[in-house]
Amino acid sequence: MSPLVELNLTLILFLPWFLILGALYWLFPRKPRGAARVLYDIAALVLSVAAFLWSVHWSVANADTQYGKLWPQILATALGYGVFLAVLGVAFGVRHVLFGRRG
Numbered sequence: 001m002s003p004l005v006e007l008n009l010t011l012i013l014f015l016p017w018f019l020i021l022g023a024l025y026w027l028f029p030r031k032p033r034g035a036a037r038v039l040y041d042i043a044a045l046v047l048s049v050a051a052f053l054w055s056v057h058w059s060v061a062n063a064d065t066q067y068g069k070l071w072p073q074i075l076a077t078a079l080g081y082g083v084f085l086a087v088l089g090v091a092f093g094v095r096h097v098l099f100g101r102r103g
Contacts, residue, residue: 010056010076018049018084025088037099044091052084 005012022045056076063072 006073007057007060009073010080011053013077014052014081014084018052021084021088022048025092032099032101034099037095040091040095040098044088044095048084048087048091051087052080055083056080 001009025045026041056079059076059079060072063075065071
């Protein structure tokens with residue numbers, strides 16, 4: 001396997017699921033949706049993917065291979081998915097506080 005593919009295997013495998021979660025985050029709730037919310041949502045999605053990539057690369061670089069050659073990929077998958085969901089979850093909560101319906 002190519003070293004580039006091996007390093008980014010977790011992203012390749014999770015990309016469809018991340019697209020679904022990102023679309024749901026983007027679409028709901030539908031209102032209010034001003035320019036500030038659109039920019040916030042874009043920043044949150046980019047930050048989620050960036051944090052995921054950082055955690056995956058960190059995991060692969062720091063995983064103990066004493067447990068086998070597959071262990072870095074297992075650790076990267078578990079940690080990366082958790083980091084992606086954590087950042088997106090915090091962004092969802094902050095978005096509700098900042099842009100929630102007022103009235």
